[in-house]
Amino acid sequence: MRALIASLMTPQKSEIEKIHSTLQEIKTCNNSIEKALSSLTAQYEELQMNFKQFEVQAKKDRDCIATLEDRIEDLQRASRKTNLELKNVPKLTKETKEDLIEMTVNLSKVIDCKIEKNDITDIYRVQNKRSKVNNSSIVVELASTIKKTDFLKQVKAFNIRHKEKICAKHLGYKKEEYMPVFVSEQLTAKAARLHFLARDLAKSKKFKYCWTAYGRVYIRRDENSPIIPIKAESQVNNLMQSS
Incomplete structure (x- = not known):
């Protein structure tokens, strides 16, 4: 009887051992997965931390760039504080600085805000990338901001009082055609x-x-x-x- 029972138990015991072995493999596999997940979680957290640090640094960099841009803008604005800009002025053949000075002096007489040659520290026509354009702006650097401000006020007053606004003939051009000229600060x-x-x-x-x-x-x-x-x-x- 015992022999019979033993013979019946042997296959079951073998199956149990196989199941136990399989369970051990699954357990080992689960442990490996848990370790891998723990490692990935740690890496993810590290990446998140690094990303936050990069975000903080990027914001600091943007703020720094904005500050530098504002400083550059202030410097550029300061360098132009006495400057006028005459737009749409026809270009003369073989034009010289003396020609540009004469135009500005002529205009100052017309608007009743007289400017002498020694009131102009520099004057030049802006170089235009399009070579065919002959009416690029003229920059007039005056000796003081007060003189520039007075000039602009008189320009505005002239244009309010007169039906014919400031044009090329007010700068000394002899052509009969109307060519508007726009005066502003640079x-x-x-x-x-x-x-x-x-x-x-x-x-x-x-x-x-x-x-x-x-x-x-x-x-x-x-x-x-x-x-x-x-x-x-x-x-x-x-x-x-x-x-």
């Missing part, structure tokens, strides 16, 4: 871009005033509204959406 590239966008904003959203002063751009909806200094393109976009 802006930095950033300020010129902001002025362009601000004018578009003023036109689209019916702001009554858009102007520049001392190299900065301003807009105002009407006489009773606050003056808004325009400092960034994002500000213009926000005003365009909210106004």
Whole structure:
């Protein structure tokens, strides 16, 4: 009887040993998976930490770049604080600085804000990338900001008083055709871009005033509204959406 029982138990014992062996393999495999997962979790946490550090550093770098850009803008604005810009002035054949000085002096007499030759520290025509363009801007560097401000005020007053606005003949050109000339302070590239966008904003959203002063751009909806200094393109976009 015992022999019979033993003979019946032998196959079951073998199966149990196989199952036990399989369970051991599964356990070992699970341990390996757990270790791998722990390692991956640690790596993921390390990557997250590194990414956060990179984000913090990137923000510091962006802030630093913005600060440097603002400083450069301030320096460029300061270097232009006495400068006028005459736009759309026809270019003379073999034009010289003396010709440009004479144009500016002629215009100053017309608007009743006389400028002498010694009031001009430098004058030049901006080189245009398009060689065929002959009416690129003329930059006039004056001796003082006061003189520049007075000149711009007189230009504005002249254009208000006269039906025929400032044109080439006021600079001494003899041609009969009307060639408008635009006089403004010389802006930095950033300020010129902001002025362009601000004018578009003023036109689209019916702001009554858009102007520049001392190299900065301003807009105002009407006489009773606050003056808004325009400092960034994002500000213009926000005003365009909210106004």
